[in-house]
Amino acid sequence: MHIIWENLTAMLLLLGITATLLVINANNQQTLAESTAYYLLRNDGIAFMDLIKRDLKGATEVNSYSAASGTFRFETFIGNETTASTVEYKRKSADQVDYIHEEGDSTWVETVQLYQIERYVNGSLWGGSPSSVADFEMKALNEQNDTLQGGDDLGNCRKIFVYFEMASPHVDIKAVDRMRWETTYVPPSLSETAIL
Amino acid sequence: MGQQTLYAIIAMMIMSLFAMQQQRQALRVQMDMIDQEINTIASSVATERLEEIGSKTFDNATTNGIIITSSSALTPTSEFGVSMDADSNDDLDDFDGSEVTVVRTIGGFDLVFSTSATVEYVTAGNLDQVSTSKTKYKMVTVTVTVSDELDESLYSVEGLMRKTITMSQTYACNSACQFM
Numbered sequence: 001m002h003i004i005w006e007n008l009t010a011m012l013l014l015l016g017i018t019a020t021l022l023v024i025n026a027n028n029q030q031t032l033a034e035s036t037a038y039y040l041l042r043n044d045g046i047a048f049m050d051l052i053k054r055d056l057k058g059a060t061e062v063n064s065y066s067a068a069s070g071t072f073r074f075e076t077f078i079g080n081e082t083t084a085s086t087v088e089y090k091r092k093s094a095d096q097v098d099y100i101h102e103e104g105d106s107t108w109v110e111t112v113q114l115y116q117i118e119r120y121v122n123g124s125l126w127g128g129s130p131s132s133v134a135d136f137e138m139k140a141l142n143e144q145n146d147t148l149q150g151g152d153d154l155g156n157c158r159k160i161f162v163y164f165e166m167a168s169p170h171v172d173i174k175a176v177d178r179m180r181w182e183t184t185y186v187p188p189s190l191s192e193t194a195i196l
Numbered sequence: 197m198g199q200q201t202l203y204a205i206i207a208m209m210i211m212s213l214f215a216m217q218q219q220r221q222a223l224r225v226q227m228d229m230i231d232q233e234i235n236t237i238a239s240s241v242a243t244e245r246l247e248e249i250g251s252k253t254f255d256n257a258t259t260n261g262i263i264i265t266s267s268s269a270l271t272p273t274s275e276f277g278v279s280m281d282a283d284s285n286d287d288l289d290d291f292d293g294s295e296v297t298v299v300r301t302i303g304g305f306d307l308v309f310s311t312s313a314t315v316e317y318v319t320a321g322n323l324d325q326v327s328t329s330k331t332k333y334k335m336v337t338v339t340v341t342v343s344d345e346l347d348e349s350l351y352s353v354e355g356l357m358r359k360t361i362t363m364s365q366t367y368a369c370n371s372a373c374q375f376m
Contacts, residue, residue, distance in 0.1 A: 176233045
């Protein structure tokens, strides 16, 4: 009886430890994948934000934009260039991703449409964002932060609102699934136009 | 209970402690990610504030394109602040001491950021060094703090710290200041 009891305990112990190790291993892999995906996502987001910031720094005029189609076209001096270039951002559909969310005992799937933001300089494709943009919006604002609808109104543009979300390529997310950036830029040349 | 059973129970207890430690580590990594995300949003708030302030004229004396030929025309540090001149918020130093609250809604949470700004003259030779005299350079420093109004449940989790972001930008008077 004593030997049977000892063997049974040893078997239960082995099963318990094996199960625990498997769970720990799975959790570690999940956490590692999630954190790696997030830091890659953050790097991509910051690089895209820098690109927009550099383009907008020398902006002199907004030509047109459409929130519905995700386009924004403006004139700008890029870097130290002495002639203005026409820069256009265009939203282009990419993949759809199903994110698995867990809260308590319930699990649900969120389908997110992803986009790539293409950047055209004087009509030629020249960079842009990775294909992981979940939301993108640029708006022309006047001095009072009112949204301008387009057309002649754009002559009153003094500020440019930028919002984008980049979604993690890792679908089983427990902590942070998006990198978000929201800033209203005030290009000096747009304000100078108002003074002149 | 035999000696082997006792060893088995001890082994299980050690294993449980190890598993708990691993779970805490995973939680800390997740908290770090949330922390980073809040930092990113705070940086966007600070950038926006610097953009807003930086779009103003260098000094009240240089508004409307006026060119000054002596530093004595510039606003002294003692008169920096929002209520010091009639046209408030039309030049950089009007924002010294200004405080603005910004709300960003992220994933159902209202993140409330408190921003404050300081403006100081800095020396031409070292743009990080604050100057007590008037110069052609002003440094604007924006501090962004996640407000106490933030949903406390987010901060009830161990490891998530309240963050303060500080960003500075130096602005030059350029051609409006024609003096050495």
